[in-house]
Amino acid sequence: MNSRIDRIILVIFLGITAALAFLPNFVESEYLLRLITVVIFWIGIAGCWNMMSGYTGYIDFGPVVYFGIGSYVVAIAMTKYGIPFFPSLLLSGIMSSLVAFLVGIPTLRLRGAYFAIATFAFAEAMKQITLEFDRTFSVSFFQGSDGITLPISGHDNSFFFYCVLPVTFLVVLAHYFIEHSKFGYGLKAIKEAETAAEISGVNTTANKLGAYVSSAFFLGLFGAIEAYWITYITPSDVFNVQKTVQMVIMTLLGGMGTFLGPVVGATFLTLISEALGARFVEYYLIMIGGIIIVAILIMPNGIIGSLKIRKKFRFI
Protein backbone atom coordinates (compact mmCIF):
# COMPACT_ATOMS: atom_id res chain seq x y z
CA MET A 1 0.00 0.00 0.00
CA ASN A 2 1.49 3.22 -1.17
CA SER A 3 -0.50 5.46 1.08
CA ARG A 4 2.36 7.96 1.13
CA ILE A 5 2.16 8.52 -2.60
CA ASP A 6 -1.59 8.82 -2.26
CA ARG A 7 -1.19 11.48 0.37
CA ILE A 8 1.24 13.42 -1.81
CA ILE A 9 -1.25 13.29 -4.69
CA LEU A 10 -3.96 14.53 -2.33
CA VAL A 11 -1.81 17.46 -1.22
CA ILE A 12 -1.05 18.37 -4.84
CA PHE A 13 -4.74 18.16 -5.63
CA LEU A 14 -5.67 20.40 -2.68
CA GLY A 15 -2.97 22.85 -3.76
CA ILE A 16 -4.25 23.00 -7.33
CA THR A 17 -7.83 23.53 -6.14
CA ALA A 18 -6.73 26.31 -3.78
CA ALA A 19 -4.77 27.95 -6.60
CA LEU A 20 -7.76 27.62 -8.93
CA ALA A 21 -9.93 29.43 -6.41
CA PHE A 22 -7.98 32.62 -7.13
CA LEU A 23 -8.00 32.13 -10.87
CA PRO A 24 -10.85 34.53 -11.80
CA ASN A 25 -8.79 37.38 -10.31
CA PHE A 26 -6.01 36.81 -12.80
CA VAL A 27 -7.68 35.57 -15.93
CA GLU A 28 -8.64 38.49 -18.14
CA SER A 29 -10.17 36.55 -20.97
CA GLU A 30 -13.81 35.54 -20.44
CA TYR A 31 -13.34 32.78 -23.00
CA LEU A 32 -10.53 31.19 -21.05
CA LEU A 33 -12.45 31.37 -17.79
CA ARG A 34 -15.46 29.78 -19.42
CA LEU A 35 -13.33 27.04 -20.93
CA ILE A 36 -11.75 26.26 -17.57
CA THR A 37 -15.20 26.17 -15.97
CA VAL A 38 -16.36 23.71 -18.62
CA VAL A 39 -13.35 21.50 -18.00
CA ILE A 40 -13.99 21.48 -14.24
CA PHE A 41 -17.68 20.88 -14.89
CA TRP A 42 -16.93 17.76 -16.94
CA ILE A 43 -14.35 16.49 -14.46
CA GLY A 44 -17.11 16.58 -11.88
CA ILE A 45 -19.72 14.90 -14.05
CA ALA A 46 -17.37 12.17 -15.26
CA GLY A 47 -16.37 11.74 -11.63
CA CYS A 48 -20.00 11.12 -10.67
CA TRP A 49 -20.18 8.28 -13.16
CA ASN A 50 -16.87 6.89 -12.01
CA MET A 51 -18.03 6.98 -8.40
CA MET A 52 -20.76 4.51 -9.24
CA SER A 53 -19.69 2.54 -12.30
CA GLY A 54 -15.93 2.82 -11.94
CA TYR A 55 -15.85 1.33 -8.47
CA THR A 56 -18.72 -1.15 -8.54
CA GLY A 57 -18.37 -2.24 -12.16
CA TYR A 58 -22.09 -1.70 -12.68
CA ILE A 59 -22.25 0.14 -15.99
CA ASP A 60 -24.80 2.88 -15.51
CA PHE A 61 -26.02 3.97 -18.91
CA GLY A 62 -28.52 6.52 -17.70
CA PRO A 63 -26.69 8.85 -15.30
CA VAL A 64 -27.96 11.78 -17.34
CA VAL A 65 -31.38 11.21 -15.80
CA TYR A 66 -30.17 12.60 -12.46
CA PHE A 67 -28.55 15.50 -14.24
CA GLY A 68 -31.89 16.19 -15.94
CA ILE A 69 -33.87 15.84 -12.74
CA GLY A 70 -31.52 18.36 -11.14
CA SER A 71 -32.12 20.78 -14.02
CA TYR A 72 -35.88 20.43 -13.82
CA VAL A 73 -36.07 20.69 -10.06
CA VAL A 74 -34.11 23.94 -10.06
CA ALA A 75 -36.11 25.32 -12.97
CA ILE A 76 -39.49 24.49 -11.46
CA ALA A 77 -38.48 25.56 -7.96
CA MET A 78 -37.26 28.92 -9.21
CA THR A 79 -39.97 29.73 -11.75
CA LYS A 80 -43.05 28.17 -10.16
CA TYR A 81 -42.29 28.59 -6.48
CA GLY A 82 -39.91 31.55 -6.53
CA ILE A 83 -37.29 29.79 -4.43
CA PRO A 84 -33.84 31.43 -4.72
CA PHE A 85 -31.03 29.63 -6.54
CA PHE A 86 -29.00 28.15 -3.72
CA PRO A 87 -31.86 26.51 -1.80
CA SER A 88 -33.15 25.23 -5.16
CA LEU A 89 -29.72 23.85 -5.91
CA LEU A 90 -29.73 21.85 -2.70
CA LEU A 91 -33.26 20.71 -3.43
CA SER A 92 -32.07 19.42 -6.84
CA GLY A 93 -29.41 17.29 -5.22
CA ILE A 94 -31.84 15.91 -2.67
CA MET A 95 -34.54 15.13 -5.24
CA SER A 96 -32.04 13.41 -7.54
CA SER A 97 -30.72 11.21 -4.76
CA LEU A 98 -34.25 10.42 -3.59
CA VAL A 99 -35.21 9.24 -7.07
CA ALA A 100 -31.93 7.31 -7.30
CA PHE A 101 -32.76 5.58 -4.05
CA LEU A 102 -36.17 4.45 -5.28
CA VAL A 103 -34.89 3.45 -8.72
CA GLY A 104 -31.77 1.82 -7.32
CA ILE A 105 -33.58 -0.67 -5.13
CA PRO A 106 -35.04 -2.65 -8.04
CA THR A 107 -32.43 -1.93 -10.74
CA LEU A 108 -29.32 -2.69 -8.70
CA ARG A 109 -30.48 -6.30 -8.48
CA LEU A 110 -29.75 -6.57 -12.19
CA ARG A 111 -26.25 -7.39 -13.30
CA GLY A 112 -24.14 -6.67 -16.34
CA ALA A 113 -25.88 -5.61 -19.53
CA TYR A 114 -29.31 -5.78 -17.89
CA PHE A 115 -28.41 -3.03 -15.47
CA ALA A 116 -27.09 -0.89 -18.33
CA ILE A 117 -30.31 -1.39 -20.32
CA ALA A 118 -32.55 -0.67 -17.32
CA THR A 119 -30.78 2.59 -16.49
CA PHE A 120 -30.76 3.62 -20.14
CA ALA A 121 -34.47 2.90 -20.41
CA PHE A 122 -35.21 4.87 -17.26
CA ALA A 123 -33.37 7.91 -18.60
CA GLU A 124 -35.28 7.75 -21.89
CA ALA A 125 -38.54 7.24 -20.02
CA MET A 126 -37.95 10.34 -17.92
CA LYS A 127 -37.34 12.33 -21.09
CA GLN A 128 -40.67 11.16 -22.50
CA ILE A 129 -42.48 11.83 -19.23
CA THR A 130 -41.28 15.42 -19.05
CA LEU A 131 -42.18 15.85 -22.72
CA GLU A 132 -45.70 14.46 -22.53
CA PHE A 133 -46.79 15.03 -18.92
CA ASP A 134 -48.43 18.43 -19.44
CA ARG A 135 -50.30 17.44 -22.56
CA THR A 136 -51.55 14.22 -20.99
CA PHE A 137 -52.82 15.79 -17.80
CA SER A 138 -53.66 19.21 -19.26
CA VAL A 139 -51.50 21.10 -16.81
CA SER A 140 -48.53 23.40 -17.14
CA PHE A 141 -45.76 21.98 -15.08
CA PHE A 142 -42.85 20.61 -17.08
CA GLN A 143 -43.93 22.66 -20.14
CA GLY A 144 -43.06 19.77 -22.47
CA SER A 145 -41.05 20.54 -25.56
CA ASP A 146 -41.49 24.28 -25.03
CA GLY A 147 -38.96 24.02 -22.26
CA ILE A 148 -38.61 26.26 -19.24
CA THR A 149 -36.88 29.61 -19.23
CA LEU A 150 -35.18 30.31 -15.94
CA PRO A 151 -34.85 33.79 -14.48
CA ILE A 152 -31.87 35.44 -16.14
CA SER A 153 -29.19 35.43 -13.49
CA GLY A 154 -27.16 38.40 -14.58
CA HIS A 155 -24.17 36.67 -13.07
CA ASP A 156 -20.89 36.62 -14.94
CA ASN A 157 -18.73 33.60 -15.70
CA SER A 158 -16.82 33.76 -12.43
CA PHE A 159 -20.07 33.14 -10.50
CA PHE A 160 -20.54 29.83 -12.27
CA PHE A 161 -16.88 29.07 -11.92
CA TYR A 162 -17.33 29.35 -8.17
CA CYS A 163 -20.48 27.19 -8.32
CA VAL A 164 -18.79 24.39 -10.23
CA LEU A 165 -15.42 24.36 -8.49
CA PRO A 166 -16.57 23.33 -4.99
CA VAL A 167 -18.91 20.64 -6.29
CA THR A 168 -16.20 19.10 -8.46
CA PHE A 169 -13.80 19.44 -5.54
CA LEU A 170 -16.20 17.44 -3.37
CA VAL A 171 -16.64 14.78 -6.06
CA VAL A 172 -12.90 14.26 -6.46
CA LEU A 173 -12.37 14.36 -2.71
CA ALA A 174 -15.12 11.77 -2.32
CA HIS A 175 -13.08 9.55 -4.65
CA TYR A 176 -10.10 9.87 -2.37
CA PHE A 177 -12.15 8.80 0.62
CA ILE A 178 -13.75 5.96 -1.31
CA GLU A 179 -10.26 4.72 -2.23
CA HIS A 180 -9.23 4.54 1.41
CA SER A 181 -12.38 3.62 3.24
CA LYS A 182 -14.33 0.60 4.28
CA PHE A 183 -17.06 1.66 1.86
CA GLY A 184 -14.58 1.80 -1.02
CA TYR A 185 -13.11 -1.61 -0.30
CA GLY A 186 -16.66 -2.94 -0.25
CA LEU A 187 -17.35 -1.41 -3.67
CA LYS A 188 -14.13 -2.73 -5.17
CA ALA A 189 -14.89 -6.19 -3.79
CA ILE A 190 -18.34 -6.03 -5.42
CA LYS A 191 -16.71 -5.17 -8.73
CA GLU A 192 -14.35 -8.12 -8.55
CA ALA A 193 -16.66 -10.87 -7.27
CA GLU A 194 -20.04 -9.92 -5.91
CA THR A 195 -20.99 -13.25 -4.33
CA ALA A 196 -17.60 -13.58 -2.67
CA ALA A 197 -18.02 -10.04 -1.36
CA GLU A 198 -21.43 -10.87 0.06
CA ILE A 199 -20.20 -13.96 1.90
CA SER A 200 -17.23 -12.00 3.21
CA GLY A 201 -19.69 -9.79 5.02
CA VAL A 202 -20.12 -6.93 2.55
CA ASN A 203 -23.68 -5.64 2.53
CA THR A 204 -23.68 -5.48 -1.25
CA THR A 205 -27.13 -3.93 -1.63
CA ALA A 206 -26.42 -1.09 0.81
CA ASN A 207 -22.99 -0.38 -0.65
CA LYS A 208 -24.19 -0.28 -4.24
CA LEU A 209 -27.13 1.87 -3.27
CA GLY A 210 -24.82 4.20 -1.37
CA ALA A 211 -22.61 4.72 -4.41
CA TYR A 212 -25.60 5.15 -6.73
CA VAL A 213 -27.34 7.68 -4.50
CA SER A 214 -24.23 9.80 -3.89
CA SER A 215 -23.45 9.83 -7.58
CA ALA A 216 -27.02 10.98 -8.27
CA PHE A 217 -26.79 13.71 -5.62
CA PHE A 218 -23.80 15.34 -7.28
CA LEU A 219 -25.23 14.88 -10.77
CA GLY A 220 -28.35 16.70 -9.58
CA LEU A 221 -26.22 19.62 -8.43
CA PHE A 222 -24.42 19.80 -11.77
CA GLY A 223 -27.72 19.63 -13.64
CA ALA A 224 -29.06 22.50 -11.55
CA ILE A 225 -25.97 24.63 -12.08
CA GLU A 226 -26.05 24.09 -15.82
CA ALA A 227 -29.74 24.94 -16.03
CA TYR A 228 -29.15 28.24 -14.22
CA TRP A 229 -26.12 28.91 -16.37
CA ILE A 230 -27.81 28.27 -19.72
CA THR A 231 -31.18 29.63 -18.45
CA TYR A 232 -33.23 27.58 -20.89
CA ILE A 233 -33.89 23.85 -20.66
CA THR A 234 -35.85 21.33 -22.69
CA PRO A 235 -36.25 17.60 -22.03
CA SER A 236 -34.23 16.60 -25.08
CA ASP A 237 -31.34 18.79 -23.92
CA VAL A 238 -31.02 17.86 -20.28
CA PHE A 239 -31.85 14.17 -20.73
CA ASN A 240 -29.65 13.90 -23.81
CA VAL A 241 -27.98 10.50 -24.04
CA GLN A 242 -24.92 12.22 -25.48
CA LYS A 243 -24.11 13.49 -21.99
CA THR A 244 -24.09 9.92 -20.72
CA VAL A 245 -21.82 8.86 -23.55
CA GLN A 246 -19.45 11.70 -22.83
CA MET A 247 -19.22 10.79 -19.13
CA VAL A 248 -18.49 7.19 -20.05
CA ILE A 249 -15.87 8.03 -22.67
CA MET A 250 -14.10 10.55 -20.47
CA THR A 251 -13.86 8.09 -17.61
CA LEU A 252 -12.79 5.19 -19.81
CA LEU A 253 -10.15 7.38 -21.41
CA GLY A 254 -8.78 8.41 -18.05
CA GLY A 255 -9.18 5.07 -16.31
CA MET A 256 -12.21 3.54 -14.67
CA GLY A 257 -12.24 3.10 -10.93
CA THR A 258 -9.27 5.40 -10.37
CA PHE A 259 -9.11 8.65 -8.48
CA LEU A 260 -7.41 10.61 -11.26
CA GLY A 261 -9.14 8.88 -14.20
CA PRO A 262 -12.05 11.28 -14.66
CA VAL A 263 -9.78 14.28 -14.01
CA VAL A 264 -7.35 13.29 -16.74
CA GLY A 265 -9.99 11.99 -19.16
CA ALA A 266 -12.30 14.98 -18.91
CA THR A 267 -9.46 17.51 -19.19
CA PHE A 268 -7.94 15.73 -22.15
CA LEU A 269 -11.18 15.32 -24.09
CA THR A 270 -12.56 18.79 -23.40
CA LEU A 271 -9.33 20.57 -24.30
CA ILE A 272 -8.73 18.51 -27.40
CA SER A 273 -12.26 19.06 -28.72
CA GLU A 274 -11.88 22.76 -28.04
CA ALA A 275 -8.52 22.97 -29.77
CA LEU A 276 -9.55 20.91 -32.79
CA GLY A 277 -13.07 22.35 -32.91
CA ALA A 278 -11.77 25.86 -33.40
CA ARG A 279 -9.44 24.90 -36.23
CA PHE A 280 -11.24 22.10 -38.06
CA VAL A 281 -14.89 22.98 -37.69
CA GLU A 282 -16.13 20.36 -40.11
CA TYR A 283 -13.87 17.44 -39.39
CA TYR A 284 -13.04 17.72 -35.71
CA LEU A 285 -15.56 15.11 -34.56
CA ILE A 286 -14.04 12.55 -36.91
CA MET A 287 -10.60 13.41 -35.58
CA ILE A 288 -11.73 13.06 -31.97
CA GLY A 289 -13.26 9.70 -32.80
CA GLY A 290 -9.92 8.61 -34.24
CA ILE A 291 -8.01 9.85 -31.21
CA ILE A 292 -10.36 8.00 -28.84
CA ILE A 293 -9.96 4.76 -30.80
CA VAL A 294 -6.17 5.03 -30.85
CA ALA A 295 -6.03 5.92 -27.16
CA ILE A 296 -8.19 2.97 -26.16
CA LEU A 297 -6.17 0.61 -28.37
CA ILE A 298 -2.86 1.71 -26.86
CA MET A 299 -4.19 2.06 -23.33
CA PRO A 300 -7.13 -0.30 -22.85
CA ASN A 301 -7.32 0.53 -19.15
CA GLY A 302 -7.31 4.26 -19.72
CA ILE A 303 -4.45 6.68 -19.24
CA ILE A 304 -4.20 6.34 -15.46
CA GLY A 305 -5.23 2.67 -15.43
CA SER A 306 -2.47 1.71 -17.89
CA LEU A 307 0.11 3.76 -16.03
CA LYS A 308 -0.80 1.89 -12.87
CA ILE A 309 -0.36 -1.48 -14.55
CA ARG A 310 2.78 -0.73 -16.59
CA LYS A 311 4.70 0.90 -13.81
CA LYS A 312 3.46 -1.70 -11.34
CA PHE A 313 2.93 1.39 -9.36
CA ARG A 314 0.00 1.38 -7.03
CA PHE A 315 -1.42 4.78 -6.43
CA ILE A 316 -4.86 6.25 -6.59
Place this chain on the structure above:
Amino acid sequence: MTGLECRKVSMKFGALAAVQMVSFSLNPGEILGMIGPNGAGKTTLLNCVIGIHKPTSGKIFLNQIDITGMKPHKICRMGLAKTSQIMEPFMAMTVFENVLVGALHGGRMRMRPATEQTEKVIELVGLKEYASKLSGSIPVPARRRLELARALASGANILLLDENMAGLNPHEIDEALEILKKIRNSGKSLIVIEHIMRVVMGISDRIIVLNYGSKIAEGFPEEVVNYETVIKAYLGDKLSSLKVA
Protein backbone atom coordinates in the same frame (compact mmCIF):
# COMPACT_ATOMS: atom_id res chain seq x y z
CA MET B 1 -26.10 -25.30 23.40
CA THR B 2 -24.06 -23.08 21.14
CA GLY B 3 -22.83 -24.01 17.73
CA LEU B 4 -24.47 -24.74 14.44
CA GLU B 5 -27.50 -26.90 13.95
CA CYS B 6 -29.35 -27.95 10.79
CA ARG B 7 -32.81 -29.44 11.16
CA LYS B 8 -34.22 -31.41 8.25
CA VAL B 9 -32.80 -29.09 5.62
CA SER B 10 -33.93 -29.74 2.04
CA MET B 11 -32.97 -27.85 -1.07
CA LYS B 12 -34.72 -28.48 -4.34
CA PHE B 13 -33.78 -27.00 -7.71
CA GLY B 14 -36.96 -27.62 -9.70
CA ALA B 15 -37.46 -31.37 -9.66
CA LEU B 16 -33.92 -32.07 -8.50
CA ALA B 17 -33.54 -32.55 -4.76
CA ALA B 18 -29.94 -31.55 -4.14
CA VAL B 19 -30.27 -31.88 -0.37
CA GLN B 20 -32.96 -33.95 1.35
CA MET B 21 -33.90 -33.75 5.02
CA VAL B 22 -30.36 -33.42 6.29
CA SER B 23 -29.92 -32.80 10.01
CA PHE B 24 -26.61 -32.34 11.75
CA SER B 25 -25.03 -30.28 14.45
CA LEU B 26 -21.61 -28.84 15.04
CA ASN B 27 -20.38 -28.42 18.59
CA PRO B 28 -18.03 -25.63 19.66
CA GLY B 29 -14.39 -26.46 19.07
CA GLU B 30 -15.22 -29.45 16.93
CA ILE B 31 -14.02 -30.36 13.46
CA LEU B 32 -16.75 -32.03 11.46
CA GLY B 33 -15.71 -33.78 8.27
CA MET B 34 -18.21 -33.93 5.42
CA ILE B 35 -17.64 -36.47 2.68
CA GLY B 36 -19.60 -37.95 -0.17
CA PRO B 37 -19.25 -38.66 -3.88
CA ASN B 38 -19.36 -35.82 -6.42
CA GLY B 39 -22.80 -34.28 -6.63
CA ALA B 40 -23.84 -35.56 -3.22
CA GLY B 41 -25.00 -32.10 -2.19
CA LYS B 42 -22.17 -31.12 0.16
CA THR B 43 -21.55 -27.69 -1.31
CA THR B 44 -25.26 -27.02 -1.72
CA LEU B 45 -25.82 -27.84 1.93
CA LEU B 46 -23.12 -25.42 3.04
CA ASN B 47 -24.45 -22.78 0.65
CA CYS B 48 -27.81 -23.14 2.40
CA VAL B 49 -26.10 -22.71 5.74
CA ILE B 50 -24.37 -19.45 4.78
CA GLY B 51 -27.43 -18.05 3.02
CA ILE B 52 -26.47 -18.24 -0.66
CA HIS B 53 -29.46 -20.54 -1.16
CA LYS B 54 -32.64 -20.35 0.86
CA PRO B 55 -33.48 -23.94 1.80
CA THR B 56 -36.78 -25.22 0.41
CA SER B 57 -37.63 -26.56 3.84
CA GLY B 58 -35.98 -27.06 7.18
CA LYS B 59 -34.34 -24.73 9.65
CA ILE B 60 -30.78 -23.68 10.41
CA PHE B 61 -29.77 -22.36 13.80
CA LEU B 62 -26.60 -20.55 14.81
CA ASN B 63 -26.17 -20.26 18.54
CA GLN B 64 -29.86 -21.09 18.78
CA ILE B 65 -30.84 -18.16 16.58
CA ASP B 66 -32.78 -19.06 13.46
CA ILE B 67 -30.68 -17.93 10.50
CA THR B 68 -32.69 -19.68 7.76
CA GLY B 69 -33.02 -17.42 4.73
CA MET B 70 -30.92 -14.56 6.13
CA LYS B 71 -28.67 -12.62 3.76
CA PRO B 72 -25.12 -14.04 3.51
CA HIS B 73 -23.45 -10.87 4.79
CA LYS B 74 -25.57 -10.94 7.94
CA ILE B 75 -24.75 -14.58 8.56
CA CYS B 76 -21.07 -13.84 8.00
CA ARG B 77 -21.22 -11.02 10.55
CA MET B 78 -22.82 -13.40 13.03
CA GLY B 79 -19.70 -15.53 12.90
CA LEU B 80 -20.12 -18.05 10.14
CA ALA B 81 -17.73 -17.85 7.20
CA LYS B 82 -17.15 -20.14 4.23
CA THR B 83 -14.30 -20.57 1.82
CA SER B 84 -15.34 -21.30 -1.70
CA GLN B 85 -14.43 -24.36 -3.70
CA ILE B 86 -14.18 -22.23 -6.81
CA MET B 87 -11.59 -19.69 -5.76
CA GLU B 88 -12.90 -16.18 -6.10
CA PRO B 89 -10.28 -13.70 -4.95
CA PHE B 90 -10.85 -10.02 -5.67
CA MET B 91 -8.38 -10.16 -8.56
CA ALA B 92 -7.48 -6.50 -8.93
CA MET B 93 -6.82 -6.12 -5.23
CA THR B 94 -3.72 -7.17 -3.32
CA VAL B 95 -3.73 -10.17 -1.01
CA PHE B 96 -3.66 -7.77 1.91
CA GLU B 97 -6.68 -5.85 0.64
CA ASN B 98 -8.58 -9.08 0.01
CA VAL B 99 -8.20 -10.08 3.62
CA LEU B 100 -8.90 -6.52 4.73
CA VAL B 101 -12.35 -6.69 3.11
CA GLY B 102 -13.15 -9.66 5.34
CA ALA B 103 -11.98 -7.82 8.45
CA LEU B 104 -13.66 -4.51 7.61
CA HIS B 105 -17.02 -5.85 6.51
CA GLY B 106 -17.29 -9.34 7.96
CA GLY B 107 -15.68 -8.30 11.22
CA ARG B 108 -17.40 -4.91 11.23
CA MET B 109 -14.15 -3.23 12.20
CA ARG B 110 -12.79 0.24 11.71
CA MET B 111 -9.77 0.76 9.48
CA ARG B 112 -7.02 0.57 12.09
CA PRO B 113 -8.10 -2.55 14.04
CA ALA B 114 -8.99 -4.18 10.73
CA THR B 115 -5.47 -3.57 9.44
CA GLU B 116 -4.01 -5.14 12.58
CA GLN B 117 -6.35 -8.10 12.33
CA THR B 118 -5.40 -8.54 8.67
CA GLU B 119 -1.70 -8.56 9.49
CA LYS B 120 -2.28 -11.18 12.17
CA VAL B 121 -4.32 -13.44 9.91
CA ILE B 122 -1.85 -13.16 7.03
CA GLU B 123 0.92 -14.14 9.40
CA LEU B 124 -1.11 -17.10 10.67
CA VAL B 125 -1.82 -18.60 7.28
CA GLY B 126 1.69 -17.86 6.03
CA LEU B 127 0.86 -15.42 3.24
CA LYS B 128 3.29 -12.73 4.30
CA GLU B 129 5.49 -12.97 1.22
CA TYR B 130 2.47 -12.44 -1.03
CA ALA B 131 0.79 -9.70 1.00
CA SER B 132 1.45 -6.88 -1.46
CA LYS B 133 0.97 -8.97 -4.62
CA LEU B 134 -2.21 -8.79 -6.65
CA SER B 135 -4.34 -11.76 -5.72
CA GLY B 136 -4.82 -12.69 -9.36
CA SER B 137 -1.09 -13.25 -9.71
CA ILE B 138 -0.39 -15.71 -6.88
CA PRO B 139 -0.16 -19.51 -7.24
CA VAL B 140 -3.03 -21.87 -6.41
CA PRO B 141 -1.88 -23.01 -2.94
CA ALA B 142 -1.57 -19.38 -1.90
CA ARG B 143 -5.03 -18.66 -3.27
CA ARG B 144 -6.44 -21.48 -1.20
CA ARG B 145 -4.87 -19.97 1.86
CA LEU B 146 -6.15 -16.56 0.84
CA GLU B 147 -9.70 -17.91 0.87
CA LEU B 148 -9.06 -19.21 4.34
CA ALA B 149 -7.53 -15.91 5.45
CA ARG B 150 -10.48 -13.89 4.19
CA ALA B 151 -12.86 -16.08 6.15
CA LEU B 152 -10.69 -15.95 9.25
CA ALA B 153 -10.34 -12.18 9.11
CA SER B 154 -14.07 -11.79 9.58
CA GLY B 155 -13.53 -13.15 13.08
CA ALA B 156 -16.00 -15.98 12.46
CA ASN B 157 -16.17 -18.68 15.10
CA ILE B 158 -17.33 -21.29 12.67
CA LEU B 159 -15.51 -21.83 9.39
CA LEU B 160 -16.84 -23.91 6.55
CA LEU B 161 -14.06 -25.11 4.29
CA ASP B 162 -15.25 -26.34 0.93
CA GLU B 163 -12.44 -28.42 -0.58
CA ASN B 164 -9.87 -25.99 0.62
CA MET B 165 -7.08 -28.43 -0.18
CA ALA B 166 -8.07 -29.50 -3.67
CA GLY B 167 -5.15 -29.36 -6.07
CA LEU B 168 -2.46 -29.22 -3.40
CA ASN B 169 0.50 -31.62 -3.34
CA PRO B 170 1.19 -33.79 -0.25
CA HIS B 171 3.70 -31.35 1.16
CA GLU B 172 1.31 -28.42 0.80
CA ILE B 173 -1.45 -30.50 2.38
CA ASP B 174 0.71 -31.04 5.45
CA GLU B 175 1.25 -27.32 5.74
CA ALA B 176 -2.46 -26.67 5.35
CA LEU B 177 -3.25 -29.25 8.03
CA GLU B 178 -0.89 -27.47 10.42
CA ILE B 179 -2.77 -24.23 9.81
CA LEU B 180 -6.12 -25.93 10.43
CA LYS B 181 -4.87 -27.34 13.72
CA LYS B 182 -3.72 -23.88 14.78
CA ILE B 183 -7.14 -22.52 13.91
CA ARG B 184 -8.88 -25.24 15.88
CA ASN B 185 -6.62 -24.63 18.87
CA SER B 186 -7.68 -21.01 18.85
CA GLY B 187 -11.16 -22.23 19.75
CA LYS B 188 -12.92 -22.19 16.40
CA SER B 189 -15.10 -24.96 14.99
CA LEU B 190 -14.78 -26.19 11.45
CA ILE B 191 -16.74 -28.08 8.87
CA VAL B 192 -14.37 -29.58 6.35
CA ILE B 193 -15.50 -30.87 2.98
CA GLU B 194 -12.67 -32.82 1.45
CA HIS B 195 -12.10 -35.65 -0.98
CA ILE B 196 -8.61 -36.39 0.27
CA MET B 197 -9.29 -39.13 2.82
CA ARG B 198 -5.99 -38.62 4.62
CA VAL B 199 -7.10 -35.10 5.48
CA VAL B 200 -10.62 -35.94 6.56
CA MET B 201 -9.61 -39.00 8.57
CA GLY B 202 -6.72 -37.27 10.23
CA ILE B 203 -8.38 -34.11 11.35
CA SER B 204 -12.08 -34.75 11.90
CA ASP B 205 -13.64 -35.41 15.27
CA ARG B 206 -16.77 -36.67 13.57
CA ILE B 207 -17.72 -37.34 9.98
CA ILE B 208 -21.01 -37.16 8.15
CA VAL B 209 -21.48 -38.79 4.78
CA LEU B 210 -23.85 -37.52 2.10
CA ASN B 211 -25.03 -39.35 -0.98
CA TYR B 212 -27.71 -38.20 -3.46
CA GLY B 213 -28.54 -35.34 -1.12
CA SER B 214 -29.25 -37.46 1.94
CA LYS B 215 -27.19 -38.11 5.01
CA ILE B 216 -26.31 -41.80 4.92
CA ALA B 217 -23.93 -42.05 7.85
CA GLU B 218 -22.59 -40.18 10.81
CA GLY B 219 -19.98 -41.15 13.38
CA PHE B 220 -16.33 -41.26 14.33
CA PRO B 221 -13.95 -41.41 11.38
CA GLU B 222 -12.88 -45.03 11.85
CA GLU B 223 -16.54 -46.16 12.23
CA VAL B 224 -17.87 -44.36 9.25
CA VAL B 225 -15.49 -45.77 6.66
CA ASN B 226 -16.58 -49.30 7.53
CA TYR B 227 -20.28 -48.70 7.16
CA GLU B 228 -21.81 -50.81 4.43
CA THR B 229 -23.80 -47.87 3.04
CA VAL B 230 -20.73 -45.68 2.79
CA ILE B 231 -18.67 -48.25 0.95
CA LYS B 232 -21.60 -48.84 -1.38
CA ALA B 233 -21.93 -45.13 -2.08
CA TYR B 234 -18.28 -44.83 -2.98
CA LEU B 235 -17.56 -48.11 -4.71
CA GLY B 236 -20.93 -49.30 -5.97
CA ASP B 237 -22.77 -52.56 -5.27
CA LYS B 238 -20.40 -54.96 -6.97
CA LEU B 239 -17.25 -53.99 -5.19
CA SER B 240 -18.74 -53.34 -1.80
CA SER B 241 -18.33 -56.98 -0.83
CA LEU B 242 -14.56 -56.51 -1.05
CA LYS B 243 -14.53 -54.08 1.92
CA VAL B 244 -11.59 -52.11 0.65
CA ALA B 245 -11.72 -49.36 3.22
